[in-house]
Amino acid sequence: MDAGRPHKTRIRVINPNTTEAMTETIADAARRVASPMTEISAATSKSGAASIEGHYDEAISVIGLIEAIRDHPDADAYVIACFGDPGLLAAREFTTAPVLGIAEAAMHAASFIATGFSIVTTLERTQIIAEHLVRNYGMTQHCRRVRAVGIPVLELEDPTSTARSRILAECEKAVAEDSSGAIVLGCAGMADLTRYLEDQLQIPVIDGVAAAVKFAEALVGLGLRTSKRGDLAFPLPKTYRGITAAYAPR
Ligand code: 2AL
DSSP states (O other), X not given: OOTTOOSOEEEEEEEOSSOHHHHHHHHHHHHHHSOTTEEEEEEEOSSSOSSOOSHHHHHHHXXXXXXXXXXXXXXXXXXXXXXXXXXXXXXXXXXXXXEEEHHHHHHHHHHHHOSOEEEEESSHHHHHHHHHHHHHTTOTTTEEEEEEOOOOGGGGGOTTOOHHHHHHHHHHHHHHHHOOSEEEEEOGGGGGGHHHHHHHHOSOEEOHHHHHHHHHHHHHXXXXXXXXXXXXXXXXXXXXXXXXXXXXXX
């Protein structure tokens, strides 16, 4: 065992929405790829929206996300398991452990194995948010198109839904029309579809939960921590008022 790391690598995978069933899908995807020397702890946010499908849902979700990090400060790395990567930079300010967002992780993974990828996400509004992320992450050279299937996030948890075949149909369009070599799944609730879609499409399909867990293992293995120089330094101590008082940096 590595003398510098006498314990298993502890990765805390946080579902920033409040739907437990989705956390189970996420935890299964994380554990499927985690090394035997990694311990995955999966958390459901204690506050916020049942699903995150817009800027407002995202903004409100950040308090629950920070709480899930604050209450488990001894994780070696954190994964934000929502494709909007809500609160990613805030979380990186809050801790020295590496924090991975599934959208950023999935896009980087895709860029390693294909010169162009398509993102297939849930609703038109999350498509637009994913387009912002593509630009923010410097991925415009790699992302050929972001597509929406028109399925609300929570429908992915409904076993009677036809979501699976509609997502496959959109991925088939991406392969035919975008000249993409890989598909990035644009929602954590799609994490259980990777193998099915790969079998059907015969191209790589990337779930960001799995990608983020493997990148987190790599960063921890390299002994890398979030930089505290510049804008990711700890938040400055000051008074916060109202319902945010308990989150005031000390
Ligand atoms: C998501 C996701 O991954 N979880 C959630 O609640 N909303 N993202 C999305 N693009 O639909």
